[in-house]
Amino acid sequence: MVLRRLAMINIVKEQVPAARGYLLALDKDLVYGRWARECLSRLSADPRSAGDEEVRRIRSLMPVKDDVRAVSVEVLLEQCLEANKRNRMAFEYLMGYLLLNRRLEEVVRNIARLSDFDYARIPRSYEEAILIYQVATRSQVDLHGRSISPQTLERFRGFYQILNSYLDNPAGARQALKDYGDTYFYYWMFGPGGGRT
Amino acid sequence: VKTRLLHVGLFSAAALLAGGLAYVLLQETPGIGEYELMGRSAHIRPDYSDTVLPPNIAPTNFRVEEGGTRCAVVIRSEKGAEVRVFSKSGDIRIPWKPWRDLLEANRGGQVVFDVYVKGSEGHWQRFAPITNTVAPEEIDPFLVYRLIDPAYNLFFRMGLYERDLGSYSESVVLRSESTGGGCMNCHTFLNNSGDRMVLHIREGPTPYGSGMLLMQRGTVQKVDTRTKFSPGLAGFTAWHPSGRLVVFSLNNVRQFFHAARAETRDVVDMDSDLAIYLPVSNTVISTSAISDPSRLETWPTWSPDGRYLYFCSAPTLWTDREKVPPERYRDVRYDLMRVGYEISSNTWGPLETVLSAAKTGWSITQPRISPDGRFLVFCMSEYSTFPSFQPSSDLYLMELGSGRYERMACNSDRSESWHSWSSNSRWLVFSSKRDDGQSIRAYFSYIDANGVAHKPFVLPQEDPAFYDSFVDLCQLPELIRERLPVRGEGIAEVIRSGKWEKVDLAVTSASPRTAPRAPAPPGTAPPGPAGEPWQPRH
Numbered sequence: 001m002v003l004r005r006l007a008m009i010n011i012v013k014e015q016v017p018a019a020r021g022y023l024l025a026l027d028k029d030l031v032y033g034r035w036a037r038e039c040l041s042r043l044s045a046d047p048r049s050a051g052d053e054e055v056r057r058i059r060s061l062m063p064v065k066d067d068v069r070a071v072s073v074e075v076l077l078e079q080c081l082e083a084n085k086r087n088r089m090a091f092e093y094l095m096g097y098l099l100l101n102r103r104l105e106e107v108v109r110n111i112a113r114l115s116d117f118d119y120a121r122i123p124r125s126y127e128e129a130i131l132i133y134q135v136a137t138r139s140q141v142d143l144h145g146r147s148i149s150p151q152t153l154e155r156f157r158g159f160y161q162i163l164n165s166y167l168d169n170p171a172g173a174r175q176a177l178k179d180y181g182d183t184y185f186y187y188w189m190f191g192p193g194g195g196r197t
Numbered sequence: 198v199k200t201r202l203l204h205v206g207l208f209s210a211a212a213l214l215a216g217g218l219a220y221v222l223l224q225e226t227p228g229i230g231e232y233e234l235m236g237r238s239a240h241i242r243p244d245y246s247d248t249v250l251p252p253n254i255a256p257t258n259f260r261v262e263e264g265g266t267r268c269a270v271v272i273r274s275e276k277g278a279e280v281r282v283f284s285k286s287g288d289i290r291i292p293w294k295p296w297r298d299l300l301e302a303n304r305g306g307q308v309v310f311d312v313y314v315k316g317s318e319g320h321w322q323r324f325a326p327i328t329n330t331v332a333p334e335e336i337d338p339f340l341v342y343r344l345i346d347p348a349y350n351l352f353f354r355m356g357l358y359e360r361d362l363g364s365y366s367e368s369v370v371l372r373s374e375s376t377g378g379g380c381m382n383c384h385t386f387l388n389n390s391g392d393r394m395v396l397h398i399r400e401g402p403t404p405y406g407s408g409m410l411l412m413q414r415g416t417v418q419k420v421d422t423r424t425k426f427s428p429g430l431a432g433f434t435a436w437h438p439s440g441r442l443v444v445f446s447l448n449n450v451r452q453f454f455h456a457a458r459a460e461t462r463d464v465v466d467m468d469s470d471l472a473i474y475l476p477v478s479n480t481v482i483s484t485s486a487i488s489d490p491s492r493l494e495t496w497p498t499w500s501p502d503g504r505y506l507y508f509c510s511a512p513t514l515w516t517d518r519e520k521v522p523p524e525r526y527r528d529v530r531y532d533l534m535r536v537g538y539e540i541s542s543n544t545w546g547p548l549e550t551v552l553s554a555a556k557t558g559w560s561i562t563q564p565r566i567s568p569d570g571r572f573l574v575f576c577m578s579e580y581s582t583f584p585s586f587q588p589s590s591d592l593y594l595m596e597l598g599s600g601r602y603e604r605m606a607c608n609s610d611r612s613e614s615w616h617s618w619s620s621n622s623r624w625l626v627f628s629s630k631r632d633d634g635q636s637i638r639a640y641f642s643y644i645d646a647n648g649v650a651h652k653p654f655v656l657p658q659e660d661p662a663f664y665d666s667f668v669d670l671c672q673l674p675e676l677i678r679e680r681l682p683v684r685g686e687g688i689a690e691v692i693r694s695g696k697w698e699k700v701d702l703a704v705t706s707a708s709p710r711t712a713p714r715a716p717a718p719p720g721t722a723p724p725g726p727a728g729e730p731w732q733p734r735h
Contacts, residue, residue, distance in 0.1 A: 017633035024666035067456040
């Protein structure tokens, strides 16, 4: 698997001799041998792999500006987005990373990037994070022409109401809110490191 | 041009008897007969052409890359019997005994490869001769190197190996599997002798501990050089030629990554110093000249007469030692320094700048002096302490008598580093990434009496196609004169058992960063024998 990755990385970076070495090392591999031989054949015909759709796709998403900031998920994803602002996978990983780490201010700041993609609406978990942020900071988030869906607003009101009735009973609140277990509200309250409002 | 030559009916049998089993056509005796003279040499891989070979090197097997259905190579020289090899695949596996006899008989002369290829239409072609020179001087017969998987963060196998350069025999010195999955690095020998060796161990998933292995005359000792004065583990190491002390670096090395360049890895020493370990007294000493708080000292090496410690040193350009990489990491350029040392009295001389980065504009690292004391080979790269990660790194040779230096002719446009001299000062082995920018392979270059480096050649392998699919990194090639007396379980068992011996806390001089910068008191080093044995060999 590691050799396969190294081969692919070098194909994408047009480091053909290095790629060829990894592919030849995989040549006899039971699992990846066939793939390696196919790649070698393609490399012989098209050393730049210009006709390989998957290679072209990856190249379009690669960072082009050198950066030596220490490796972190966030930095790497930001680099990918700097290279190609329409890299949806990088954007969603970044938002997921920020949500998991409860960094709502940055979640809210990145809402502007939604316009770089073809989202029909704000994804539900982002909406839920925005609502928490607005309540926590008593501020209004600029949604850049988008709006929070009525369903999310309704769900938030329901969640908030139940939560308020169990202010002195966190265990009870958790039990009472179990129907909201698939929401970011629930994660925010009861997920790892939760309990904030 | 059509010429008549070469009848091959007889030599197949001779080649087979000599052990050249590879496609020697005993019965087919194809009879080359007429052939067409080509106006160029055949493409062979690895490139064993126009180079200088040691007389004691294994056959330089290669692959002829000219297509065709048959291939014949005649290896001839002024003296001795020709060696003839046939191949259908183009793989030329040269029989060992005739090859060695030919080289031995032609020391100082030339050895020529005549390559014939039979095309698909049935006609033979003869290519222009490929000529190599046989050096008069042998190379040290053994090479010790580390092999590691290519991914920087995922190594499942790491091992130290000893290769017999006269054959293809490779034997294990130590593998990570037998040491709890730990890392081993910076194997260092005393005067090209396998009898004294230092090897550093970093513990892996099974915690057998970290420290320095000191191997002397078949015994293995575990030393933990860390003290409250020198908290880091020992890094780059060099034996004093007397064998009575070793100098080592303490590197706070941090790795970081480039988002978009061919070599993505990079490292920086946030801080570094040098210190000296005295095996006899089990103590560590240092002095301000090699542990200046405002500078980064590293890459120590001794002059062959033991009177100078050479090392590299750069000003520390940052105060925040936690921010990685520091803002000015690209401005770090090391000077080549030396400081006098008198071992009998343990006194230090003045600190001198041998070659400054201000003068060269580049960073100087990894100095190594030829055993005859005439030449110093070092790396220079645009910046950095670690040339292996710098594609710009090249080898330079300085004539120590005059201080003149120049870029060596054995360089490529990729990184060259980790060089080691043979004990007779005529051979240099080094790590090169020239083949594909990533694979690290051992290359050898003949250094003549004038300090001129000749075209290098890659470590020969039995399989001519070996390097096509060999992706392990061959690091730190070091030449030694005799086999290592202890290896395998003899080392691993020591690592796995017992405690690491702490160095004496009654350290004579403090450590680099926290203690007074006083030199070690005279007499700390043990007295040497009469007639110092580490005088340069001319």
